[in-house]
Amino acid sequence: MDLKGLRDTARKIRLLDLETVYNAGAGHIGGEMSAIDILTTLYFHTLNIKPEQPDYPLRDRFVLSKGHTACALYVTLATRGFIDQALLPSFLQPNSTLNGHPNRVKVPGVETNTGPLGHGLPVAVGMAKAAKLSTEDWRVFVLCGDGELQEGSNWEAAMAAAQFKLDNLTLIVDHNRLQQGARLEDTNSLAPIADKFAAFGWSTTEIDGHNIEDIANALDTKTVSKHQPTCVVANTSKGCGISFMQDRVEWHHKVPNKEQYEQARKELEGAAI
Amino acid sequence: MKQPPALHDCRDAFVSTLEKLAQSNNNIVAVCNDSVGSSKLAGFSDKFPERLINVGIAEQNMVGVGAGLANGGKIPFVCAASCFLTGRALEQIKADIAYSQTNVKLCGISAGMAYGELGPTHHSIEDFAWIRVLPGIVVIAPADPAETSAAVKFAANHPGPVFLRLSRVGVPDIFESTHRFEMGKAACVREGSDITIIANGTLTHRALDGAELLAQHGIEARVLNMATVSPIDSSAIINAAKNTGAILTCEEHSVHAGLGSAVAEIVVQNCPVPMKILGVPGIFAPTGSANFLLDEFGMSAEGINDAGRKLVDKKRV
Numbered sequence: 001m002d003l004k005g006l007r008d009t010a011r012k013i014r015l016l017d018l019e020t021v022y023n024a025g026a027g028h029i030g031g032e033m034s035a036i037d038i039l040t041t042l043y044f045h046t047l048n049i050k051p052e053q054p055d056y057p058l059r060d061r062f063v064l065s066k067g068h069t070a071c072a073l074y075v076t077l078a079t080r081g082f083i084d085q086a087l088l089p090s091f092l093q094p095n096s097t098l099n100g101h102p103n104r105v106k107v108p109g110v111e112t113n114t115g116p117l118g119h120g121l122p123v124a125v126g127m128a129k130a131a132k133l134s135t136e137d138w139r140v141f142v143l144c145g146d147g148e149l150q151e152g153s154n155w156e157a158a159m160a161a162a163q164f165k166l167d168n169l170t171l172i173v174d175h176n177r178l179q180q181g182a183r184l185e186d187t188n189s190l191a192p193i194a195d196k197f198a199a200f201g202w203s204t205t206e207i208d209g210h211n212i213e214d215i216a217n218a219l220d221t222k223t224v225s226k227h228q229p230t231c232v233v234a235n236t237s238k239g240c241g242i243s244f245m246q247d248r249v250e251w252h253h254k255v256p257n258k259e260q261y262e263q264a265r266k267e268l269e270g271a272a273i
Numbered sequence: 274m275k276q277p278p279a280l281h282d283c284r285d286a287f288v289s290t291l292e293k294l295a296q297s298n299n300n301i302v303a304v305c306n307d308s309v310g311s312s313k314l315a316g317f318s319d320k321f322p323e324r325l326i327n328v329g330i331a332e333q334n335m336v337g338v339g340a341g342l343a344n345g346g347k348i349p350f351v352c353a354a355s356c357f358l359t360g361r362a363l364e365q366i367k368a369d370i371a372y373s374q375t376n377v378k379l380c381g382i383s384a385g386m387a388y389g390e391l392g393p394t395h396h397s398i399e400d401f402a403w404i405r406v407l408p409g410i411v412v413i414a415p416a417d418p419a420e421t422s423a424a425v426k427f428a429a430n431h432p433g434p435v436f437l438r439l440s441r442v443g444v445p446d447i448f449e450s451t452h453r454f455e456m457g458k459a460a461c462v463r464e465g466s467d468i469t470i471i472a473n474g475t476l477t478h479r480a481l482d483g484a485e486l487l488a489q490h491g492i493e494a495r496v497l498n499m500a501t502v503s504p505i506d507s508s509a510i511i512n513a514a515k516n517t518g519a520i521l522t523c524e525e526h527s528v529h530a531g532l533g534s535a536v537a538e539i540v541v542q543n544c545p546v547p548m549k550i551l552g553v554p555g556i557f558a559p560t561g562s563a564n565f566l567l568d569e570f571g572m573s574a575e576g577i578n579d580a581g582r583k584l585v586d587k588k589r590v
Contacts, residue, residue: 057346104372111344113373116364122334123369126341126349129326133302133347140341153365156334199372 001044006212007273009079010040014241015268016075016088022261024071024092026100030238030251032072034176034209035143038234039076041215042141051081052109058114060138061111061127065120066174067101068253074098074107082109118151120144121171125157128169128229142220143172147179149200150188155200161229162201170219171197174209176238180252197231209234241268280443284382286418287439288313290425291350295321301429302326302342306335306349312382313354332357336365336379339357343375353387355381355397355438363403370434371407377435378428379404384414384438385525385554386563393557397438399437402530404436405503411456413504414438414532416477417447420500423454428590431456440525442475443561447498457501459509468585469513469520471536473499475563476572478524483523483577490578492585493522502532507539514544519588521549521581523572525563528552547587549580 001009013036021027047060064073071091078085090096097106102117106265124142132140144154161169173193177184184190194204196237203225207214217223218232238252239245244262256264295301295317302324303317309327313405318325327476328335332353339351344497351358358381359366371376381400388395411431415421421439428435447462462477463484472480477498484494495517497509513520520540522533540548551572558566565571571580 103339103372112340112375113368116368118333119337119365119368122337122365123341123344125334126334126338126343127345128341128346129338130342130345133323153333153337156328156331157337160328160331160334160338164326268590 004273005215006040006044007081009044009267010037010212011204011271011273013040013072013075013079013206013207015265016079016263017072018264018268020071020075020088022256023089025255026092027071027255028068028253030110030178030245031174031176031240033240033245034238035069035174036072037210037212038143038172038174038215039072041212043076043080045216046219047141048069048138054082058136061124061140063111063114063120063140063142064102065114065117065142066148067114070100070102073102077107083107090213103116112170117145117148118153121154121157121229124169125161125164125166128161128166129164130163132166137168137267139170141166141172143174146173146175146177146190147184147187149173149190149193158197158200158202165227166229167224167227170232171229172232172234174236175233176236178238178247178249178252182249194231194233201228203228204231204233206233206235209236210240212236213263242269243267258259278445278572280412280445281418282441283415283418283421283439284441284445286311286421287380287425289317290318290422291533292317292320294426294429295324298348298429301348301350304328304335304339304342304349306330306332306357308353308382309519310568312380313502314352323414332361333365336362337369339377340369340373340375343377348376348378350378350380352380352382354395355400356382358397359397359403366404366471367407371410373587374409374433379434379436381438382435383441385440386566387441387560389562389566390560392560395508396558398525398527398553400438401502401524401532403533410434410503411501412436412438413500414474414502415500416474416498417444417448419448419450419452420454423452424500427454427456431553438474440475444475445478447477454500457504457506459497459506461495462498463494463496465495466517467492467494468581469495469497469517470523470577470581471497471499471504471513471521471532473532475525479567479572479574480523482574483581485577487576487581490582492581492583499532501536505535505539510539511543514540514546519547519584521577521584522576523551525567527553528554547584549584551577551580
């Protein structure tokens, strides 16, 4: 898919995410909008995956560590053909397979159950180590929130990834600078994130997390530094694409009312790609 | 004079079986937290250096790494002192292992009060409680080397999460070397019809000794080795309640929410009979070896005999 196609797909995924959250009356729309360009690039450009065979053994693995943005993952998986798009209206409904955090047993394409923060990176380290042990060349990608890096388990995993020289592992930090209750800088700033990972032995890069070309380049195998895991700090904006949500802490899990929904739709539909 | 039986450290049976299995199955890997020595993995490391994944002192990462290895087709045996494995990484065990239904074998080494003198930080007398409430993890506490070996073989072949609770405290042989482990099945190691003693791990041989003393008082105790705490053998428990009318449980664990509680859950809902739960009585244990503490908490042969006699008296009232 070319860049224009990717941008158009990201817009469609944003619209579908907005609709799904609006209909469900719950979700984490701010962090979903901030992650969707990354998810789109992964699922429609970078990942070697087979929607018709989700457990294809040599597939690349993607772990959504910020599991509360599950809706964006479900919409992406539906758009890519892993699950039926007709399932999306069941998001959060009684007995739906699409609960508020992804479940690998219930949703094809989900690799590990997430929800509590700081779980994705350790699991991804295990996946990358498994590929190395089997001398296979599939890759592992993890998407973490920036606030999520306050969980210590991430740093245990960061040390192990460098020690094990896991150059088949890429961590993408969705650096939108907001966590649930406040701005990162007012809570536990973590800055400078890239320097911290560099000090832990990772190869690091910083990109515009809403520029599909930048994302695609940063995730390309060519950029991998031999014997080092890669950390891509993606500078993003929470609520990206919807003016009244953008960079606003309250949109972590607020749900738009009818009027806001209509306005958001209009903005996303009218955005240039 | 009768010679005391030889005592065995079940970690030896654990690692020798694991090494044998690893020889024929390349997917078996060991993961540990700087516990190569205490998990007795030096031999594994010599034979399969690439397949020993030591993450350092980082239990949350260790359990997550186990889940990831399983995703990549490996069969990880994640080994650490049970107190740290279960206590430090409980949320990882819940989300990454149980809820995700990953093919990971958690091996809680030196469980119970094996680190007796090191104090309650190093005791693991909460692990049955913490792990047995998680759906989908098989919880096993083997009683001797033969059962340990059989449980390791079972774990390697079982397609899902297993928690093996292992001790380093010496135990005598109870089972034949050909013993086969059956998940969720109690093994009757002594017949009797006056009372049933249910135990596992380091307590099974003590239960048998206690039963011998009871026999001297004319009380014939059935002894059930309940190696699998979850899923528990409810039919063996119901039969024991119906046939013997009293149940005494013994465990190297808190009296709260462990084996005794698991048995009581079945008894009270199906066939209420007098019960007594022996274990660590809801306190942080004082200093002492595991054997000293087990005696102290009423789980010597004499203590089990006393508790058994009182229970039988209660039954007769």
